[in-house]
Amino acid sequence: MDLFEYQGKQLFARYGIPVSDGAPVTTVPEAVEVADRIGYPVVVKAQVQVGGRGKAGGIKLAANSDEAKAHAEAILGMDIKGHVVKVVWIERASDIAEEYYASFTLDRGAKLHLGMLSAQGGVEIEQVAEENPDAIARIHVDPVDGLTEAQCREWVAAAKLNPAATEGAVEILLRLYRAYTEGDADLVEINPLILTPDGRVHALDAKVTLDDNATFRHPDYVDYDATQVRDAREEFAHQQGLQYVGLEGSVGVIANGAGLAMSTVDIVNQVGGSPANFLDIGGGANADVMAGALGVIVSDPNVRSIFINIFGGITKGEEVANGIVQALDRVQIDAPIVIRLDGTNADEGRKILEPRLSDRLQLQPTMLDAARKAVELAGGVPK
Ligand code: GDP
Ligand code: MN
Numbered sequence: 001m002d003l004f005e006y007q008g009k010q011l012f013a014r015y016g017i018p019v020s021d022g023a024p025v026t027t028v029p030e031a032v033e034v035a036d037r038i039g040y041p042v043v044v045k046a047q048v049q050v051g052g053r054g055k056a057g058g059i060k061l062a063a064n065s066d067e068a069k070a071h072a073e074a075i076l077g078m079d080i081k082g083h084v085v086k087v088v089w090i091e092r093a094s095d096i097a098e099e100y101y102a103s104f105t106l107d108r109g110a111k112l113h114l115g116m117l118s119a120q121g122g123v124e125i126e127q128v129a130e131e132n133p134d135a136i137a138r139i140h141v142d143p144v145d146g147l148t149e150a151q152c153r154e155w156v157a158a159a160k161l162n163p164a165a166t167e168g169a170v171e172i173l174l175r176l177y178r179a180y181t182e183g184d185a186d187l188v189e190i191n192p193l194i195l196t197p198d199g200r201v202h203a204l205d206a207k208v209t210l211d212d213n214a215t216f217r218h219p220d221y222v223d224y225d226a227t228q229v230r231d232a233r234e235e236f237a238h239q240q241g242l243q244y245v246g247l248e249g250s251v252g253v254i255a256n257g258a259g260l261a262m263s264t265v266d267i268v269n270q271v272g273g274s275p276a277n278f279l280d281i282g283g284g285a286n287a288d289v290m291a292g293a294l295g296v297i298v299s300d301p302n303v304r305s306i307f308i309n310i311f312g313g314i315t316k317g318e319e320v321a322n323g324i325v326q327a328l329d330r331v332q333i334d335a336p337i338v339i340r341l342d343g344t345n346a347d348e349g350r351k352i353l354e355p356r357l358s359d360r361l362q363l364q365p366t367m368l369d370a371a372r373k374a375v376e377l378a379g380g381v382p383k
Helices: 005-014 028-038 065-075 125-131 149-158 163-182 212-217 219-226 232-239 258-270 287-298 317-330 346-356 367-377
Strands: 022-025 042-046 059-062 088-092 098-107 112-118 136-141 185-195 201-203 207-210 243-246 251-255 277-280 305-312 337-343 361-363
Touching: 005 022, 005 088, 005 163, 005 185, 005 207, 022 028, 028 042, 028 065, 028 088, 042 065, 059 065, 065 088, 098 125, 098 136, 098 163, 112 125, 112 149, 112 163, 125 136, 136 149, 149 163, 163 185, 163 201, 207 212, 212 219, 232 243, 232 287, 251 258, 251 287, 258 277, 258 305, 258 367, 277 287, 287 305, 287 317, 305 317, 305 367, 317 337, 317 346, 337 346, 337 367, 346 361
Parallel strands: 251 277, 251 305, 305 337, 337 361
Antiparallel strands: 022 088, 042 059, 042 088, 098 112, 098 185, 112 136, 185 201, 185 207, 243 277
């Protein structure tokens, strides 16, 4: 899950990474109160999980209470690329001499952690990577060995930061690596990491993605979960413990296993349709799970047809079929359903479905046939 900037900064602060003194607020009076307490100038920052807030007018400097009030009024409720601002973070403004970029993420191909550091920060790193790839110093870190101070020094030297920033950068990067690994993050990014005119290095922004599968190790992460931004469909799915990602299309997709669910999304695209979602119901395709999944799918007004793609492995075909049949009696479904059922005990499963089959509930022999039929029923012309 992605954190808001203020949550990322609070996480960084726990690992001793210097961030500005600040507080999140949701109302204008609170914003002024916090700004008065922190002391001017302050920065009023929109808390939305999208980049380029500055350019969109979501980051403003305030020199006094009146300006803090005006900026908080303007930014709270602002729409930034479809994200409505509900929280602003007020922090002590920093003087900036230079802006750098620093991050750690997982390089799955290399099976190692990847650190990136650049003297060209404050802009999108993708842009730096494209226009000036040599300006990014990369380091691969073996998770077993960790990042040593010596390696970190070499890395900082390679990035050619201002020498005045060296000590501060080394210290912050070692701490950032700890936050990344001990915090079970998939990404930690500081952009910009700044050097102040008086020689301090400091995180001015924070982007953190945590690994949802590690939340059991961090009981306090439930607070982050509570502030996650989900659309209505995703919220509904989340409540039922389903692995669901909302998409824009019209073919609702249900599959067992993340790999098959991804392939199902792909094949719907391949035959010229557009999937409404990714949904992995996992191993136990019983009636409860199937009813929950169908409930989420039909809550999406864009769905015109439903493609249930099941390959029985440990899950047996008759269990899936019973799950579908019982779910159909429990959930009001207007969209036609196309089922592909293969694998363990598929024949037994198909027999159970047989009496229920109609134009509205079809079995197709292969995944490709089923995808084409689902796309056709959604109003498309399958390839
Ligand atoms: P983003 O645009 O969403 O990535 O938001 P950032 O938090 O990275 O801020 C964007 C830019 O605003 C930074 O690169 C800085 O140039 C500027 N900025 C943010 N905070 C401060 C501050 O405290 N002082 C000054 N002078 N500029 C700031
Ligand atoms: Mn930034």
